[in-house]
Amino acid sequence: MPITGDMLIGAASHHGRDGDIRAIDPATGEALDPVFGGGGPAEVERACALAEAAFDAFRETGLEQRAAFLETVAQNILDIGDELITRAMAESGLPRPRLEGERARTVGQLRLFAQVVREGSWLDARIDPALPQRAPLPRSDLRQRHIPLGPVAVFGASNFPLAFSVAGGDTASAFAAGCPVVVKSHSAHPGTSELVGRAIQAAVASCGLPEGVFSLLFGTGNPIGTALVADPRIKAVGFTGSRRGGLALMEVAAKRPEPIPVYAEMSSINPVFLMPAALAARAEALGKAFVASLTMGAGQFCTNPGILLGVDGPDLDRFVATAVEALGGSAALTMLTPGIHAAYDSGVAALAGSTAVATLARGLACSGPNQAQAALFATTAEQFLADAALQEEVFGAASLLIRCPDVATMRKVAERLEGQLTATLQMDAADAAAVAGLVPVLERKAGRLLANGWPTGVEVCHAMVHGGPFPATSDSRTTSVGTLAIRRFLRPVCYQDLPAELLPEALRDGNPLGIWRRVDGALGRE
């Protein structure tokens, strides 16, 4: 399948004329063929018009048809074969095993949402039967289901060219909910985007769905994304990226004549709490495991452990000594884009230049373009609490150790943290009492609490929360990974005394879909 550089607007291919985009191989710095044509207002208009036209039909597809569509997308992605992996490697600098794993995750995610669609609980079907004899007033027949919000704009992320991009979690959950999707591709991996986009486009056609269910746009700057979010036919936005980018989209969405929800996953420094008994028992093992988590994928994960907290003393010193040694021997790794690499270098330079911060270790020197040296810094709780800038995320393999005089101070620092995707506890049995005091704070601060693991590695399952209070995300009520994500794109509708033949299948007497429903408040399958 040749990569053409075309946008996909409904069933059509279209070469944009609003600026050229070329992917850059970050490992060599060289531009890759072909040239992608950026879109403008005309393409946003067409994609949104088609999405709107497709909405009513797509949202009323049966559960089985919707599930089969998701599974067809998954199979079509696999059928691209190795070209997808080699192109993604060239566009991202990420190694083959990582991208093969990411493809498996992407496909698995689509298949999991197919199961969710079939199971039907997402409809949250409720029936309160009529009570014609009730005094003083009879009760009407009232039934409720959830319907999708409408066309969704999805912005591909730089750091997961498959799993958080064109057919990533946002697209999968929006499709599952019944929303058409207009993707604005990330300009770092347009070829990967086109390949995956064509897999979706083919699935739309082979499943007999209206073409507007999916479009893929390219664009050279912010205007196309702004136009997409501002379009009145778009009813929700999914975004994974920088805090600045997320805030900009939130502002556009809030200023529309009709404001819409924005699900932006933005900025998290993912604190790791090194509890005293755990440090005493295994400081060296923790130091090594920490560096492995920090440097994995050049640290380019939303859940990268960006700060560590521990009580000052010999055990913390042992942890530091091991971490310094491991990090000092860690190879420089190619980052995703020249821009991300430059931002990393400047963030690290700012920390290194701060009088409140000591540099503990740097990784091995770089041997090619866009490579990053890992970095470990240290500060004190006092200094951290005095300088809000030390909470700013440095995207990449950099972390800041906060030396605390005692566990109470660790809690005090926790209270002052901004919202996070994750909070990690390295703990032993003897730490339980101290941890019990920390847990309520961390629940208020983070979407996921984990013990004796590392935050990188986000399982796609039912219980996952990849979300958290601002600025980790723009909306802590949801998650962008896991099956709960379908709820982001739904809203409830109530039907009062509607004639039986006009009721949606999910709410008909006899439960023809066989789904879980709440009748007079009681959950059952009748």
Place this chain on the structure above:
Amino acid sequence: MPITGDMLIGAASHHGRDGDIRAIDPATGEALDPVFGGGGPAEVERACALAEAAFDAFRETGLEQRAAFLETVAQNILDIGDELITRAMAESGLPRPRLEGERARTVGQLRLFAQVVREGSWLDARIDPALPQRAPLPRSDLRQRHIPLGPVAVFGASNFPLAFSVAGGDTASAFAAGCPVVVKSHSAHPGTSELVGRAIQAAVASCGLPEGVFSLLFGTGNPIGTALVADPRIKAVGFTGSRRGGLALMEVAAKRPEPIPVYAEMSSINPVFLMPAALAARAEALGKAFVASLTMGAGQFCTNPGILLGVDGPDLDRFVATAVEALGGSAALTMLTPGIHAAYDSGVAALAGSTAVATLARGLACSGPNQAQAALFATTAEQFLADAALQEEVFGAASLLIRCPDVATMRKVAERLEGQLTATLQMDAADAAAVAGLVPVLERKAGRLLANGWPTGVEVCHAMVHGGPFPATSDSRTTSVGTLAIRRFLRPVCYQDLPAELLPEALRDGNPLGIWRRVDGALGRE
């Protein structure tokens, strides 16, 4: 129980010094005793500090304790006795039966949320057990529950001094979720607010909860409400009122360093579709029933039928003739406040003065202050589509008939409507095909679709949706009436490999709470 004019801040009573507030009896125009002292930044600060301090303890109350608290509030409200009804009558101009019904609704709502809390499904507990043998990577133990967002600011509504006010739906659902509540009382009914506030305050004390679970503030203007929404300890807002008021709070919330959700229920004109066969069969009965719905409670309902659509012709003329006669004989009714009355008169005058609008009927003349004459206007579909101002809500007993040339035009007008709380279909069997074409449009436009009833009258139950797309509300993903409302104040948290003794009860092995949980995606009570 004497009404003191004091604010309730935690367990304390406090007379504010930032301006005086007096209720006005709209039926006489006279000011009522006592004088209420308005609060300022100092009172916002104390109420929010107490709410924050109470949050961790309140949110971890057991299901039974939380439910008992809601039931105690309900009983305490009943125990106020007739003083509550007479004071609410004096402050609102609403008649006794209406307020007795509203009290029953308020108490029933609190008790229903107690049942919801006990049942426990709102926790949305999920467990994905560890898979240590899974290849290529093992799976951690992952568990999810929902926790409350934090302290909630609730703004009392003018038109339901009990059911949408101090202990109304927003407060009940926030308490049910585990959120402390700071209420800003509506200045039209401060005495009613104090009585209900003391009922809650007493319940907090007798249930052994931290005092900050509830505070009640008075204030003379917008500053106190703005300060409350801007306070960093407030994590969500519930509001029922005007579009301008809701938009102002949305703006304050969006501009905070940490933006928070605002649930504002604002503006809806609740279209009624008079389908041809229904009109042919019972134009006169529909005309009478419409006027009864329009004029009930002086039309001061969010779900008041503000526009009607029908196909021009003799059947519609019969409907109009009956409605004109019924409305022409309808008594002028006292409105809630002088301000609301003035806004009604000016909205009606604007319609009456529009060249696009004909006045069909006015109600009987007024015989006292703050009384409103009902009004029925007519326009054509063409004129309605040409003038967006005709969609503006006139709060009160005014409605606009849109004469359409055919059913296709009714659908076209429906497509151009803003978001609504309700959409009503007056239909017979022969209308089914035409209605089937309308339903997808109305689902996109409204939170509740009803057939052969009237939108006024909102059942408090599991299947109710009192919500809808903007500007009906600021967030179509939720409802402000019915048990689903609890979800507005919750967010998911995931626990990964947390030691058993640190897990919340809802997620422990053996399901000690006996609640519905999703294990590996399958719903059950194990």
